Amino acid sequence: MCGIVGYIGHREAYPIVIKGLKRLEYRGYDSAGVxxxxxxxxxxxxxxxxxxxxxxxxxxxGFTTNGNIGIGHTRWATHGVPNDVxxxxxxxxxxxxxxxxxxxxxxxxxxxxELIKRGYVFHSDTDTEVLxxxxxxxxxxxxxKLGKAVQIAxxxxxxxxxxxxxxxxxxxxxxxxxxxxxxxxxxxxGEYFIASDASPxxxxxxxxxxxxxxxxxxxxxxxPLKIRKIKDDSLVDPYIQELQMNLEQIEKGGYDHxxxxxxxxxxxxxxxxxxxxxxxxxxxxxxxxxxDNLEKFLNAKRIVxxxxxxxxxxxxxxxxxxxxxxxxxxxxxxxxxFRYRNPIINxxxxxxxISQSGETADTMAAIKLAKENGAFVFGVCNVVGSSISxxxxxxAYTHAGPEIGVxxxxxxxxxxxxxxxIALRLxxxxxxxxxxxxxxxxxxxxxIPEKVAEALETNDRAKEIAAAFKDAPNCLxxxxxxxxxxxxxxxxxxxxxxxxxxxxxxxxxxxxxxxxLIDEHMPVIxxxxxxxxxxxxxxxxxxxxxxxxxxxxxVTKGDTQVRELADYVIEIPExxxxxxxxxxxxxxxxxxxYIAVMRGCNVDQPRNLAKSVTVE
Ligand code: F6R
Numbered sequence: 223m224c225g226i227v228g229y230i231g232h233r234e235a236y237p238i239v240i241k242g243l244k245r246l247e248y249r250g251y252d253s254a255g256v257x258x259x260x261x262x263x264x265x266x267x268x269x270x271x272x273x274x275x276x277x278x279x280x281x282x283x284g285f286t287t288n289g290n291i292g293i294g295h296t297r298w299a300t301h302g303v304p305n306d307v308x309x310x311x312x313x314x315x316x317x318x319x320x321x322x323x324x325x326x327x328x329x330x331x332x333x334x335x336e337l338i339k340r341g342y343v344f345h346s347d348t349d350t351e352v353l354x355x356x357x358x359x360x361x362x363x364x365x366x367k368l369g370k371a372v373q374i375a376x377x378x379x380x381x382x383x384x385x386x387x388x389x390x391x392x393x394x395x396x397x398x399x400x401x402x403x404x405x406x407x408x409x410x411x412g413e414y415f416i417a418s419d420a421s422p423x424x425x426x427x428x429x430x431x432x433x434x435x436x437x438x439x440x441x442x443x444x445x446p447l448k449i450r451k452i453k454d455d456s457l458v459d460p461y462i463q464e465l466q467m468n469l470e471q472i473e474k475g476g477y478d479h480x481x482x483x484x485x486x487x488x489x490x491x492x493x494x495x496x497x498x499x500x501x502x503x504x505x506x507x508x509x510x511x512x513x514d515n516l517e518k519f520l521n522a523k524r525i526v527x528x529x530x531x532x533x534x535x536x537x538x539x540x541x542x543x544x545x546x547x548x549x550x551x552x553x554x555x556x557x558x559x560f561r562y563r564n565p566i567i568n569x570x571x572x573x574x575x576i577s578q579s580g581e582t583a584d585t586m587a588a589i590k591l592a593k594e595n596g597a598f599v600f601g602v603c604n605v606v607g608s609s610i611s612x613x614x615x616x617x618a619y620t621h622a623g624p625e626i627g628v629x630x631x632x633x634x635x636x637x638x639x640x641x642x643x644i645a646l647r648l649x650x651x652x653x654x655x656x657x658x659x660x661x662x663x664x665x666x667x668x669x670i671p672e673k674v675a676e677a678l679e680t681n682d683r684a685k686e687i688a689a690a691f692k693d694a695p696n697c698l699x700x701x702x703x704x705x706x707x708x709x710x711x712x713x714x715x716x717x718x719x720x721x722x723x724x725x726x727x728x729x730x731x732x733x734x735x736x737x738x739l740i741d742e743h744m745p746v747i748x749x750x751x752x753x754x755x756x757x758x759x760x761x762x763x764x765x766x767x768x769x770x771x772x773x774x775x776x777v778t779k780g781d782t783q784v785r786e787l788a789d790y791v792i793e794i795p796e797x798x799x800x801x802x803x804x805x806x807x808x809x810x811x812x813x814x815x816y817i818a819v820m821r822g823c824n825v826d827q828p829r830n831l832a833k834s835v836t837v838e
């Protein structure tokens with residue numbers, strides 16, 4: 223959580239930092255701040271509770287924005303409520319050091335106590351202000367330069383951080399470091415950029431260095447970058463990566479919100495996901511990470527999937543698919559539960575970690591635990607070069623492109639696409655999937671983008687239904703089999719962006735409790751495609767109908783039986799049961815989107831959430 227940006231070079235820093243912060247607002251948006259330096263005025267700080275636009279508005283009231291070096295921060299509060307004082311950057315007591323920080327300093331309390339004893343005064347409730355004063359204390363005591371002081375201080379710290387520190391005494395330098403929170407450095411001509419991801423500097427340079435955990439960088443004007451290990455001071459050869467991202471991908475492209483743009487991108491990004499990996503005509507489905515480790519997958523006694531939120535829902539869909547296609551037992555775990563419950567992990571387990579951002583702290587911790595216990599860990603990530611993609615033994619990227627709307631949409635369908643391809647590959651290799659079924663699924667998966675595009679034609683219908691139910695206080699989502707996780711995902715989407723209470727349930731389980739909630743005011747969204755347990759779900763719909771629930775059914779085109787019972791139907795194209803989540807999820811995304819818009823909610827940045835959950 224939190225986004226950080228830094229610039230040092232020949233341009234004005236302010237517009238770069240502000241634009242960068244706007245691009246990173248998905249990481250947190252409860253307060254924002256910027257520090258600039260110029261020789262005449264020295265350090266200048268402007269910060270405020272609220273979003274980056276509020277910061278810009280505040281800066282217009284007399285904040286001088288000149289300076290070629292600057293750092294900025296957009297916050298997702300952990301220590302201390304969101305207010306002006308707790309916003310970053312934070313200054314040290316002398317006013318000479320300024321810091322921005324993404325992460326948590328876990329041992330901040332004893333450090334703070336010690337610093338207070340030495341006469342330090344704290345103005346905010348943040349752990350970050352403790353860190354900047356600790357750096358200052360080290361610097362004074364040892365009479366050393368900023369880089370060394372940061373290194374010594376960080377060796378006393380327990381927790382997670384991506385930081386950038388500035389020292390007025392040496393204004394041609396920024397020091398950056400990371401442990402557990404991401405940090406990219408953009409390398410331009412006579413200029414450097416620092417950011418939580420590469421989006422703030424994409425139009426200036428396509429050369430980026432992703433710091434590894436436990437590394438720090440001395441970034442000095444007109445000097446080569448020095449990267450070293452925080453622990454033992456050893457120098458690291460910087461590995462400069464060419465960025466794959468382009469500017470268009472991180473802009474709204476005419477859509478009102480990133481979420482809608484990302485919903486509409488699904489046909490093309492699903493294609494990107496399987497491009498070069500799937501060829502139905504030739505009967506090929508392969509991914510390098512799977513091929514290189516095929517034996518491990520084939521010998522697995524069990525697959526354990528760890529993930530959070532929407533990625534966890536994709537994992538649940540994968541459970542059905544792996545068990546069906548490859549006949550390997552699958553367990554799907556919330557990463558946050560798995561890591562703390564002393565799980566039984568065997569050497570012949572394959573652990574699959576799913577994460578859009580590749581930075582989720584709980585998923586990362588679950589991976590480390592699985593590795594410590596000898597399991598082979600495979601990552602399914604979207605963000606290239608992310609921490610999880612590097613921590614896992616092998617993996618497959620989803621290639622969905624940047625997902626900026628906080629509510630996950632295209633990440634979900636592309637994760638399912640990758641997982642389906644793995645299951646198909648294993649089913650074929652194990653012989654648990656017949657040749658005919660294998661080829662049929664390959665063909666169907668290849669044309670799924672067209673069906674997703676067709677499902678997007680439910681847009682107007684979703685809008686109409688949204689208008690009818692936008693004021694409902696509660697909502698129930700029901701699905702069976704492959705579409706039970708889709709019911710969970712539909713409910714999560716509605717909750718997080720429209721703040722309507724919603725529950726997802728396996729349709730048959732409704733009788734064991736939730737049915738008590740049903741009356742004429744309760745909208746019940748039932749996912750009822752023709753394949754799967756159609757007759758069973760029709761009975762469930764009857765049960766809702768007899769209790770006067772308002773039925774909104776997602777059905778296969780041409781369906782007549784459910785149409786007679788439902789208040790509203792949304793028709794989607796036909797596909798196989800196993801692939802249906804890729805289609806059924808589309809109208810549910812649209813429905814949540816329009817309900818949230820009609821309720822006046824901030825769709826792309828819902829309250830209390832952040833895109834990348836780097837705290838546990
Ligand atoms: C929901 C959503 C979250 C994420 C979860 C995991 O729309 O976005 O529930 O799915 O925080 O994030 P990743 O996939 O980045 O690990």
